[in-house]
Amino acid sequence: MVLRIGLAGWMLLLVSFCNAEAVAQQTGTKRAIFAADYQKKIASLMDSDGNPRWSISIGDIHDAQPLADGGWLIQTSFGNVVELDAQGKEVWKFDAGKTDAGGPIEIHAFRRLPNGLTMIAQSGAARIIEVDKSGKIVHSIPLTVPKPDPHRDTRLVRPTPNGNYLVAHEALGLAREYDRTGKIVWEYNVGSKLYAAVRLANGNTLIGTGDGHRVIEVNSNKEIVWELKQGDLSGVTLAWITMVERLDNGNTWVVNCHAGPENPQVIEVTPEKKVVWSFKDFQRFGNALPVAVPLAP
Secondary structure, X not given: OOOOOOHHHHHHHHHHHHHXXXXXXXXXXXXXXXXXXOOOOEEEEEOOOOOEEEXXXXXXXXXXXXXXXXXXXXXXXXXEEEEEOOOOOEEEEXXXXXXXXXXXXXXXXXXXXXXXXXXXXXXXXXXXXXXXXXXXXXXXXXXXXXXXXXXXXOOOEEEOOOOOEEEEEOOOXXXXXXXXXXXXXXXXXXXXXXXXXXXXXXXXXXXXXXXXXXXXXXXXXXXXXXXXXXXXOOOOOOOEXXXXXXXXXXXXXXXXXXXXXXXXXXXXXXXXXXXXXXXXXXXXXXXXXXXXXXXXX
């Protein structure tokens, strides 16, 4: 059977193609960025003009990491971790179902470590594992979770300079630091479904509070020393705050998920709470963009 497309059909296809290639809206100094959205099922590495260097289809995603060789660690579902080369081609994959954890498992955090191992947080099994290239578990750290849940045990997990791990426990509303035996050495009660906790160079902890609609920086004594809250930014509604990062220039990177097309999906904010850069692309991405990683302007 031959499919015949009239003029109107060809025009619709052309418009769709142009929309797919439309550049992102950036304010401030343009920069390259990696972003991933699980509503439109896409992960894309874009140059500073918003043009994709590569894009791939995904399912669910909550984390990503650029690698020293130009490749990336990402995931195409909550059941895996995938390493891509600099061209976006898969070169390694870890399957959450191929371990001894038992029961339903989801992955919401991972990191390639300096020693070449890969850290993976297994929600449902309530543990952090470090695996080699063959997928063999080299080290395992138990997490304290009263009622393990594959979707809500953890969000992001990040290593600290002393070899410990900072864990964002979404369901518990706690940011916790664990040593390598699983002992809790520090914790902070966020009081919301937090997404990220990152140890800063000054020893403080930067927290993306999820549905708390704010970013906080707390010191080791659990005192808030900086806060970005709802109403601080004119014209920007803070929704589900996911990834946060303190940039080299002292500004704070904030991923603003589920905020709707009237708001930017990512912002860069000064210590004085001024937005100096923003990113919005609701043609390529949707309203479920929890992952965005800054690259050089």
